[in-house]
Amino acid sequence: QGQLVQSGGEVKKPGASVKVSCKASGYPFNSYGVSWVRQAPGRGLEWMGWISPYNGNTKYAQIFQGRVTMTTDTSTTTAYMELRSLRSDDTAVYYCARDSPRKAMDAWGQGTTVTVFS
């Protein structure tokens, strides 16, 4: 199975940071990666990056390098995604997903809406 539950919606001003959490349950947390994907209003899916809870290794999409940090807390089986220097075009629904080399993203969080406006 596997279930991912994300934190609630956020409203931020331009230049601020946001940190979204993703609580995993129902599977061995260390055995799967976690990807973060966002979707701007009316747009497609955009992969932001990936983290391994096992060893903390990360891989970020180039366009987010330097502005995003992904972490995990294995004691609470929670993954986090922090995005800094927010702009209006960061307004989107942010998803976490369980990610494996074979089965791709086979479980998803419900999404967290982040709205950036002044």
Next chain:
Amino acid sequence: EIVLTQSPGTLSLSPGERATLSCRASQSLSSSSLAWYQQKPGQAPRLLIYVASSRATGIPDRFSGSGSGTEFTLTISRLEPEDSALYYCQQYGTSRAFGQGTKVEIK
């Protein structure tokens, strides 16, 4: 960076018809690391197909995937009204990337 291009942009078909969605990769995908997702309005994406042709748990057998290298196809053999959705392909080899999506409309 691998780029995925999906076609057509929109597919409008009647119930019972066959839908064929295409996904082309800019480079050959290792180990057929290609997945398909379905997304309905207001919902998170749902995994349909992984490693190009394996159905995910609970996915009806009217959904099938095929292809290798740079050309992949998602086929919905007999469309049902609830299949109206956006469909995305995704590569998950060396990195991850999504296609831009195909909208399937049921007449």
